[in-house]
Amino acid sequence: MKRDRQTLPIAAIREENPSLRTFRFDTQLEAQAGQFVMLTLFGEGEKPFSILDENADSVYITVKNVGPFTNRLFELQVGALVSIRGPYGVAFSLENKRVLMVGGGFATPPLRFLAKSLRARGIDYLVNVNGARSQADLLYVSDFEELCDRSLIATDDGSLGHRGTSVDVMQDILEEETFDCIYISGPERMMKAAVDVARKYGIPFEVNLERYMKCGVGICGSCVMDPNGLILCKEGPVVGHETLAKVQEFGVSHRDKTGRILEI
Amino acid sequence: MKRDRQTLPIAAIREENPSLRTFRFDTQLEAQAGQFVMLTLFGEGEKPFSILDENADSVYITVKNVGPFTNRLFELQVGALVSIRGPYGVAFSLENKRVLMVGGGFATPPLRFLAKSLRARGIDYLVNVNGARSQADLLYVSDFEELCDRSLIATDDGSLGHRGTSVDVMQDILEEETFDCIYISGPERMMKAAVDVARKYGIPFEVNLERYMKCGVGICGSCVMDPNGLILCKEGPVVGHETLAKVQEFGVSHRDKTGRILEI
Amino acid sequence: MQFLGKVIPSPLTLASGILGISFSSLQRVIRDGAGMVTTKSLSLEPRIGHEGPIIAEFEGGLVNSVGLTNPGIDDGLLEVEKFHNEFAGVSIVSVFGANSEEFVNLARAVNHSKGDFLELNLSCPNVEDEFKRPFALVPEKITEIVTAVKAVSNKPVLAKLSPNANDITLMAMLAEQAGADGLTMINTLGHGMVIDAIARRPVLRNNFGGISGPCIKPLALKLIRDAYKQVKIPILGTGGVSNGLDAVEMMMAGASAVAIGSAVYERGLDVFKITRMEMEAFMSEHGYEDYTDLIGILEEN
Amino acid sequence: MQFLGKVIPSPLTLASGILGISFSSLQRVIRDGAGMVTTKSLSLEPRIGHEGPIIAEFEGGLVNSVGLTNPGIDDGLLEVEKFHNEFAGVSIVSVFGANSEEFVNLARAVNHSKGDFLELNLSCPNVEDEFKRPFALVPEKITEIVTAVKAVSNKPVLAKLSPNANDITLMAMLAEQAGADGLTMINTLGHGMVIDAIARRPVLRNNFGGISGPCIKPLALKLIRDAYKQVKIPILGTGGVSNGLDAVEMMMAGASAVAIGSAVYERGLDVFKITRMEMEAFMSEHGYEDYTDLIGILEEN
Numbered sequence A, B: 001m002k003r004d005r006q007t008l009p010i011a012a013i014r015e016e017n018p019s020l021r022t023f024r025f026d027t028q029l030e031a032q033a034g035q036f037v038m039l040t041l042f043g044e045g046e047k048p049f050s051i052l053d054e055n056a057d058s059v060y061i062t063v064k065n066v067g068p069f070t071n072r073l074f075e076l077q078v079g080a081l082v083s084i085r086g087p088y089g090v091a092f093s094l095e096n097k098r099v100l101m102v103g104g105g106f107a108t109p110p111l112r113f114l115a116k117s118l119r120a121r122g123i124d125y126l127v128n129v130n131g132a133r134s135q136a137d138l139l140y141v142s143d144f145e146e147l148c149d150r151s152l153i154a155t156d157d158g159s160l161g162h163r164g165t166s167v168d169v170m171q172d173i174l175e176e177e178t179f180d181c182i183y184i185s186g187p188e189r190m191m192k193a194a195v196d197v198a199r200k201y202g203i204p205f206e207v208n209l210e211r212y213m214k215c216g217v218g219i220c221g222s223c224v225m226d227p228n229g230l231i232l233c234k235e236g237p238v239v240g241h242e243t244l245a246k247v248q249e250f251g252v253s254h255r256d257k258t259g260r261i262l263e264i
Numbered sequence C, D: 001m002q003f004l005g006k007v008i009p010s011p012l013t014l015a016s017g018i019l020g021i022s023f024s025s026l027q028r029v030i031r032d033g034a035g036m037v038t039t040k041s042l043s044l045e046p047r048i049g050h051e052g053p054i055i056a057e058f059e060g061g062l063v064n065s066v067g068l069t070n071p072g073i074d075d076g077l078l079e080v081e082k083f084h085n086e087f088a089g090v091s092i093v094s095v096f097g098a099n100s101e102e103f104v105n106l107a108r109a110v111n112h113s114k115g116d117f118l119e120l121n122l123s124c125p126n127v128e129d130e131f132k133r134p135f136a137l138v139p140e141k142i143t144e145i146v147t148a149v150k151a152v153s154n155k156p157v158l159a160k161l162s163p164n165a166n167d168i169t170l171m172a173m174l175a176e177q178a179g180a181d182g183l184t185m186i187n188t189l190g191h192g193m194v195i196d197a198i199a200r201r202p203v204l205r206n207n208f209g210g211i212s213g214p215c216i217k218p219l220a221l222k223l224i225r226d227a228y229k230q231v232k233i234p235i236l237g238t239g240g241v242s243n244g245l246d247a248v249e250m251m252m253a254g255a256s257a258v259a260i261g262s263a264v265y266e267r268g269l270d271v272f273k274i275t276r277m278e279m280e281a282f283m284s285e286h287g288y289e290d291y292t293d294l295i296g297i298l299e300e301n
């Protein structure tokens, strides 16, 4: 059994907004959009984070400060040693040529990476809908504008773009145009709504799920979904529409750190 | 650490003479002349044996019945399971073009394999001297005749060929001709005598040594030679003239199963 | 074949602690080819377990310090019920108590479930700080707990032993004498530490953990062999099995069935199907008709 | 750097039982780059040891049942004398006795030799049939033997401990209290069995043996760490070291020097030179100036 853990310093930290920071690590993971790493803070713990981007020299993740682990990460300075392992999981597929991306809240980093990858591979038509509570919470607006053929914005408070959710905008778009595939990443309720719309229009889709993950490698069982036993850390986090049809807990329930079922 | 042990049936047994049998195993070792295998008899023990020959289908060893292990081996029938590991050790070199082989007693199997290998590779001139106590003890006479340009015989009792030792014959030959290399395999006293002659004529040589071997892989120390610490199972059993010059125990002493020094 | 009276399609069993937290995982593992499944060890109360990293790889396998994460016996048994709901599969419910009373309460709870067997985890090396020396190292504790559980349990009881016991044959005999219907051996080897030299830190958040995987197979084989020679009750062998040959060896040593843990990491869930195919290939090549023909047939030198 | 007052060129040491039967081997290993050498364990009388196969490989390392083959203390010490004869190298003379009187007699013999240190092999798992439970598992035996040897020995004494001890920290403390000048830890892990499924036989002629190699490294690191925190005497770490990073980890855990055994099989005698280069590369990359900077610097989580 080979080791894939790397211990290395934080190479750079960029503050996206007061509760969101992007961390750079100078290493190569050969990651694809949708995959994640397990990040260790020594003496603290280990948690999963999506890969925001990877280029020839560096890997980036974007982290929202929500609890003890992320608090501790926000205390670290450039040069502090952390450990990462990965990349893990199934990435977004890259074969489609007419693509709609629907992102909500701060789950948009994988979509940014996806847009970049689709562009690099060559794509006919790429549309992005970026949704957030208000303008201040929107991420990567100019990146999406640059990478996409159309880039739309939805804010709950209407402070930028369409007032409403990204799912509302998605619905409007689907009234006008059709796509090979819709890629969805956001809070689970939002994804559930987006999936219902995608199904209504009969368009294939892929969602980027989150569940509590402890091992990241398919052994501890924390991330397994009901009732089909999908092992999200290995067989996700990106899940296609056919598989998702079997994951009845999607949008309904998830499991806590002990394995007990909680409603969503 | 990979396994290289193979358990397989004895495929055939040929009686060379009452105390000598050749065993065939249908496997591939990609062995070279001079290398050996460790052979396990279950419930009995494990001992080293030179490879007599290998062809596309089979590997052969020739065994002299001398004690408990070889007794037990002689009781086994075709089909009995044994285990072999190897090939181990350094083989005879194959680059020389004018070659003299000097064999004594029943240590000639590796020379037969060597003659075959040299022929297969292409050689200018190959001479063999095959020595034994008497005609009945001579091995592979017709094989050597076939494989060599000259094939000479020496018996202590003169029952076939020259009366005397193979070293006497070697000396006579070296008076007349010269060689790139002399390959020597036989009882240690005979090899010592042959080495002295080879040195006298200033001809490079390789000898095929035997020492007590228990692990065969350079870890137990049983086969290590004084005073340079040559690990015979890994760095021999074939030893060239330059290395042999440092092995002062050659022809003088060896070590028993406990590691104590015994005179030869 | 049968194990403790239950017909099983294959001797290959999911070891406790691997995936087995939910009915979905357990059913999935059976669908993917396992003959039986073991739940994570359930305790009376839910347990979060240790912080991550909980698993560290090394050259010879894994070191884990999961720390008995589980939803507690009540929710755990709900999963067992769902597992058996309109689904054919044999389950082993693993439980872990802090003392014999807790084990008795756990056994009573399991009585009311559809679980097939009860496995007593007497040997977790990951919670010593909390629970002191594993029971499986203390002869009197084995006797006490197994006796107490057998007095109340209506399920066949497996006692899970630790390779750290100085005299595992004694432990096996004591478990048998106290009424255990079978043995599960071995649990992980305690304790291993994997070090991250660059960080100068142990990799595991808990600093150390139990060792499993290929590296413990020779230990498992020897201990299973020793126990097999001493006891009559069947042994569920576990420790380092990752392919068909490993499983054959373990059955030859004396196991009646074989549980696979770490190899799920190495080879994925397909390990059950592939290992079974490898076993069958070996058996047909070497003239064994039935899995049971393998049990204990090792001939010592 | 220094170990127990002797200057050594490198912390990398030949472990007992590997090659070290003759002065030639021992000198060779030093010439090939080792910092110290340990002899095979010497007993009062010569021992043939077990029949072969004495070594079986498996995925995680080796299982050996050499059975303490050695020429006996008298011939063995002749080798030690020849080793030191016009040759600069630090030697550890390992001895093995059946009881404390034998250990005392062995220590007395070593007193008259040029050997630098005396190592007490209290922990060979391969001769239990003959000698019963290894002393290193029995607290009173550690105290008794180390005390008796220290009373007569004029060499610094290392006590070699077994990973099978249930409480190795206790054993380490007892050895220190009894006067040991250092600890060697760990010996092979007992017992492992490697099975040849085709033959239905254990590979080793002796059926089982002691486990060594990469698979025991996490165990060694944990035990060394535990002992390091309890005792003040230096530790010669051993168990599964096969490259520079392994050696660094072991020193970080608390070893003052590191012995290499099984890796000689895996990597040949060059292992000493290469491992040293790997250590130095690591040290210069991460800003350590001296080997001694590494000792015990692990920071637990």
Ligand SMILES: Cc1cc2nc3c(=O)[nH]c(=O)nc-3n(C[C@H](O)[C@H](O)[C@H](O)COP(=O)(O)OP(=O)(O)OC[C@H]3O[C@@H](n4cnc5c(N)ncnc54)[C@H](O)[C@@H]3O)c2cc1C
Pocket: A036, A046, A047, A048, A049, A050, A051, A061, A062, A063, A064, A065, A066, A067, A068, A069, A070, A071, A109, A209, A210, A211, A212, A213, A214, A237
């Ligand atoms: C595949 C995947 C990708 C993720 N990518 C990102 C990312 O790119 N950026 C980011 O900021 N966050 C990401 N997360 C979530 C991130 O793991 C949590 O925010 C983080 O673990 C919170 O830890 P905490 O101690 O700070 O907060 P806590 O107080 O422990 O938890 C806050 C919330 O974070 C979530 N969480 C906590 N622990 C875990 C865990 N082990 N696994 C999954 N969720 C957990 C839960 O929803 C919890 O309610 C991702 C999670 C998954 C599963």
Ligand SMILES: Cc1cc2nc3c(=O)[nH]c(=O)nc-3n(C[C@H](O)[C@H](O)[C@H](O)COP(=O)(O)OP(=O)(O)OC[C@H]3O[C@@H](n4cnc5c(N)ncnc54)[C@H](O)[C@@H]3O)c2cc1C
Pocket: B036, B046, B047, B048, B049, B050, B051, B061, B062, B063, B064, B065, B066, B067, B068, B069, B070, B071, B109, B209, B210, B211, B212, B213, B214, B237
């Ligand atoms: C590299 C090498 C190649 C060999 N090739 C052959 C061969 O092709 N055919 C053959 O018949 N024999 C060969 N031998 C010798 C063979 O190993 C012994 O004949 C055999 O081990 C005898 O075992 P025993 O129990 O029958 O006799 P024992 O009564 O145990 O010994 C008889 C004699 O055999 C030798 N011997 C015993 N055990 C060993 C051992 N472990 N290692 C080396 N020598 C030992 C000793 O000289 C001993 O005096 C070779 C030995 C070596 C080292």
Ligand SMILES: Cc1cc2nc3c(=O)[nH]c(=O)nc-3n(C[C@H](O)[C@H](O)[C@H](O)COP(=O)(O)O)c2cc1C
Pocket: A219, A220, C015, C016, C017, C018, C040, C041, C055, C062, C064, C066, C068, C094, C121, C124, C160, C186, C187, C188, C211, C212, C213, C214, C216, C238, C239, C240, C241, C259, C260, C261, C262, C263
């Ligand atoms: C990640 C992990 C978690 C484990 N959790 C448990 C557990 O909860 N209860 C238990 O009895 N054994 C547990 N074990 C031990 C396994 O059931 C098994 O006995 C051990 O790992 C040896 O088998 P393996 O080498 O096939 O993994 C766990 C092992 C691993 C690797």
Ligand SMILES: Cc1cc2nc3c(=O)[nH]c(=O)nc-3n(C[C@H](O)[C@H](O)[C@H](O)COP(=O)(O)O)c2cc1C
Pocket: B219, B220, D015, D016, D017, D018, D040, D041, D055, D062, D064, D066, D068, D094, D121, D124, D160, D186, D187, D188, D211, D212, D213, D214, D216, D238, D239, D240, D241, D259, D260, D261, D262, D263
């Ligand atoms: C073949 C072999 C023989 C050994 N013989 C001895 C011995 O005679 N005395 C002893 O104290 N330890 C002996 N050991 C144990 C080693 O010295 C060492 O403690 C153990 O192998 C762990 O180190 P490693 O993993 O680097 O091999 C032997 C080990 C092996 C592999």
Ligand code: FES
Pocket: A212, A213, A214, A215, A216, A217, A218, A219, A220, A221, A222, A223, A224, A231, A232, A233, A234
């Ligand atoms: S996080 Fe452990 S199985 Fe997925």
Ligand code: FES
Pocket: B212, B213, B214, B215, B216, B217, B218, B219, B220, B221, B222, B223, B224, B231, B232, B233, B234
């Ligand atoms: S036979 Fe063991 S070192 Fe050569």
